[in-house]
Amino acid sequence: MNIHGLYYFNAKGEVGYFDTPDDPYFLGPNKSALALSLFNTNRGVGWYFFRHQGDEGEVKIAFDKGCRAIYDATRTRVVAVGRQEPLIVWLTNAAVFAEDGKLDHVIDLPNYVEHSFDGKMTEQYPAEGFAFVESRKGKIALGVYFCFQWVQTRLYDPFARQWGEVIGVGRS
Secondary structure, eight states: OOEEEEEEEETTOOEEEOOSTTOSSOSSOTTSHHHHHHHHHEEEEEEEEEOTTSOEEEEEEEOSSOEEEEEOTTSSEEEEEEOBTTTBOSSSOEEEEETTSOEEEEOOOOSOEEEOGGGOOOEEEOOOOEEEEEEETTEEEEEEEETTTEEEEEEEETTTTEEEEEEEEEEO
């Protein structure tokens, strides 16, 4: 089975495809009217997959507000950041879905974020939720909020369920 044809949808029935892990927002120009509408009113993510029998299935997952999602390099998992009460809630507002749409697992926040402001001593800060998901060098990267307005970008392995290296820090 392989995932293909990822798309966002909204309550107005608009659909925007983003079938590339490096562009988790939309195919084509990001400033198109459809892209802007979906960015502001996104309610869920959907995709198609091939079943073992050779036929095609479709998954559509609605979120409480909006979401951002990508598939992994193997095209067998979708990682999404958003809220879907009662399963996916703030602070742990990121999850991994199998290709058939079943919830594989909710991603646990890292225990803490380490950072040094202005070259001072590195300190530990509590993680405050997930900001985004994107692909970096073919790997899943998640933004983790800390200190109210900062985001640390870290690699995440959805199969091993493990955090990897820190690849960036910035203001949200």
